[in-house]
Amino acid sequence: MKFAVIAPPGAGQSADPDWMSTFAQHVEMCGFESLVLVEHTVMMSQYTSEYPYAPSGRVDLSADCDLPDPLDLLSFLAAHTDTLGLATGVLVLPNHHPVVLAKRLATLDRLSKGRLRVCVGMGWMQEELEACDVPFAARGRRADEQIAVLRQLWAGGAGGVDHDGEFFSYHGAVSYPKPARASGVPIHIGGHSRAAARRAGRLGDGFQPLGVRGKQLIELLDLMRTAADAAGRDADAIDLSLGHLASRIDLEGVASLERLGANRLVLATTETADLEELKDEVSACADRLELR
Template structure:
């Protein structure tokens, strides 16, 4: 089992030097990957609360915000040579699918195939609407956008006539280094997310899931594969961010479930806390080796 780190970088703590040093340290200690979450704008009031916090708010520093995933991964790629980079998750239904296809395949090209495209439909109604889309149909729009991207990545010339996207004889180059295309890792827990993982996914990503929660989700995922007349194979990756409180000896339980990668949450980016947390994560890397 491989060990990665979830480190959504936030200003003002995540300076260029901090990010560069963190990436090099992660690579030097044998971490598999760095994953980042995505939010382009935040709101003082939300219809639905952030699911991973007690007060429903994303814990950002005062006066700070989340750095853009694409730009940050490009910056990190220039400072490293082996680390993989994963979006955890890219909010596909509020993005422009053609621009997104271009950004992700360019990252894949420049990193020589070190990108995982983790995707989800999102929880922030206000953010989806601020980006110009409707909240209620985000699932269907996600599926159409993924189909657009997949075809642009794999076909020399594409005609597309969907509900939200229409074009003729479009060419997108360069194509991704990874074949058949950049791996799509589907996040989410609804039945629609399970179906999306079966249809588009090279893997499934679960956030803040303990072994019991992973076992439950794998049962639902396998049921979705069976409904589609398929069986989940060993090449379909299971990627999990465990709870912050996960004891080291829980690694064995995740491994027994067939988890391919544990992406451990860095949590605070204050320098005095990063060192302590990275020491814990580096211990996991040694145990997993």
């Protein structure tokens, strides 16, 4: 089992270089596999979209909370760590042009010596996607094509590659540097919906259905495996990342999630700006999990 830690977005410290570098170094020192960063390209002061991970339907982040670009922040943290994995959870994929994103991801992966994992989502806030000129109803089709573009550009050689799709088109495109790994940057699919489960089975290197438990989780995992089988893929080769609280996870909880097929736990921390309190929480979690 691998253990990842989410940097707390609600702490409002993500744009503080000293705070973030110290936190990342502590997570690495404690023996965790990776650090996960969230993304919102923009927050909206007013929105009618329903946040799917809270009963209130409202996201528990103020519109003026610092939320740096996760890839730029991961690049910064790559220079302040040595072995810590660098991950998004999630990158709102439809907001990004895939030709530009292919270069950004490959560059970060190459310079960090293969430490990048990108978990992508379709986005729940319609107002955010529309601010990025993305039709909300088309975001799933757009994302499928984006994933194909990313992988084609990473795999393509000096002769260039061609693509004519619904949303993107190019001919003879050459994108270097390549990712550190010949297989490209791992692309995991985040989300709690049936569409996310099917997308993970068809296209994902991993599936990250955070915030889902019990019968709903079992149904999503079955759907993911069915989609993988239909696509001729090995469902067992798709990484499964499940969520838990850093303050409550223990080895018994790990064993129960492992029985569901999880090979990574993504742990949410307390949303506090008190760095010492947060470091103590991470240290205590590492001790309970016997990471050091």
